[in-house]
Amino acid sequence: SFMLSRRTLALDIGTVRIGVAVSDPLGMFAQGIAVLAAASAWMEELDALVKTYDPETLLLGVPLRTNGARGPEAEKIEELGRVLGERYPSVKVVLHDERFSTVMATQALLEGDVSRKNRKGKVDKVAAALILQSWLDRSGGV
Numbered sequence: 789s790f791m792l793s794r795r796t797l798a799l800d801i802g803t804v805r806i807g808v809a810v811s812d813p814l815g816m817f818a819q820g821i822a823v824l825a826a827a828s829a830w831m832e833e834l835d836a837l838v839k840t841y842d843p844e845t846l847l848l849g850v851p852l853r854t855n856g857a858r859g860p861e862a863e864k865i866e867e868l869g870r871v872l873g874e875r876y877p878s879v880k881v882v883l884h885d886e887r888f889s890t891v892m893a894t895q896a897l898l899e900g901d902v903s904r905k906n907r908k909g910k911v912d913k914v915a916a917a918l919i920l921q922s923w924l925d926r927s928g929g930v
Contacts, residue, residue: 794844797837798884798920800912801848801865806830807912809920810841818920820913831875838876846872849919850883884923 796815800807808822822837824830838846848869850862866883873881 795841796845796847796920796924797841797843798847798916798923799834799849800916800919801868802826802912805912807914807916808834808837809913809916810837810843811920811924815924818917818924820910820917823910823912834872835875838879843879845880845882846876847882847884847920847923848872849916850885882923884919 795813796811798809798811798818800809804826806824806826807820808824809818809820811818822833824833848865850858850865869881869883873879
């Protein structure tokens with residue numbers, strides 16, 4: 789019988805906002821679905837998303853420096869990865885280099901000509917979708 793693979797949920801973690809994206813069940817396309825406020829009880833909102841989408845994998849974008857070195861931000865995200873791994877024991881937490889995602893997201897929105905007013909909150913969602921899409925493309929959905 790043909791099994792649908794389970795979805796991947798991706799987080800683009802910023803200090804102010806956290807962009808969230810999800811893959812389709814076949815693991816081919818990424819779609820931005822939410823922007824959570826980092827200052828809020830965002831993990832509870834994430835709980836609801838995990839419940840809704842039942843992801844197999846939780847992908848965290850890790851902001852490596854352009855030279856590939858890990859800064860304090862990357863360490864913070866690795867720590868968060870451990871916390872989330874304990875919070876969702878059935879979900880595989882994966883870290884993914886997202887150095888260029890925000891740049892790419894801004895570029896994508898500029899090309900799509902999203903007005904400046906609407907751009908701010910959308911960038912995070914698009915960045916999360918781009919992190920996820922680049923990972924899906926690279927891992928061939930496996």
